[in-house]
Amino acid sequence: MTTIEADTPPPQSKIQNPEPKAISISPIDRLGVIGGTFDPPHYGHLVLAETARVQLRLGRVLFVLAGRPPHKPDRPITPDHHRVAMVEVAIADNFAFVLSRVDLDRPGPHYTVDMLALLQREYPEAELFFLAGGDSLAQFLTWRDPAGIVRQARLAVMRRPGHEPDLAALERAVPVLRERLVWLDAPALDIASSDLRRRARQGLPLRYLVPPPVEAYVREHCLYQALPE
Secondary structure, eight states: OOOSOOOOOOOSSOOOOOSOTTOOOOTTTEEEEEEEOOSSOOHHHHHHHHHHHHHTTOSEEEEEEOSSOTTOSSSOOOOHHHHHHHHHHHHTTOTTEEEEOTTTTSOSOOOHHHHHHHHHHHSTTOEEEEEEEHHHHHTGGGSSOHHHHHHHOEEEEEOBTTBOOOHHHHHHHSTTTGGGEEEOOOOOOOOOHHHHHHHHHTTOOOBTTBOHHHHHHHHHTTTTTTOOO
8 A cells, every 4th residue: 555755426315324323423524635646545454444444533535646646757657547546436325535635726736744734724623534555654754744744633543564663763854743643443454556457468357456446447448548657
């Protein structure tokens, strides 16, 4: 799973929220933010977002599509309209998931710290939680202004197999990081969009790795057939 960095028709039915209704929270009180190219979006992204929604009692989770991530200057990225469409069908059945174009609709370079500043202005009353995988946390010090990121948002991190961040080094560089970090109790799903693109290119199934509408969209539009890594 990658995050932003270093530099439809409407659904036929809504899934009812299974959580008890004893907690009443405004959608702007606690806001989750998950960023990435979503090329394509997969169940790892959705599990991270839904785990954070429930565990952190988030009113809303924004899926922030990256424009041109600075750490991927040479990799071809699927055109924006396709990635927007895939995210829309992936999140259509969750009332709390919302697509955000805050990065797509501004000039680059697109850094997480700047994106969070824009969201703070858009949602001034909200406490922000930046959702990420353990692989992103392991590389956190290579990002633009990591201290600025944790000042603006708490980090909500899902562990990923094979990626163990050096918390001591992180805390030396960003002293407030530990108190701004929360670990999510999510299953360790090792799904990578790069592997999904390879599978699509080779005609291998994406079933049980991405939502069915995403796989259907990839097949219908012949995405990733000639996309080099």
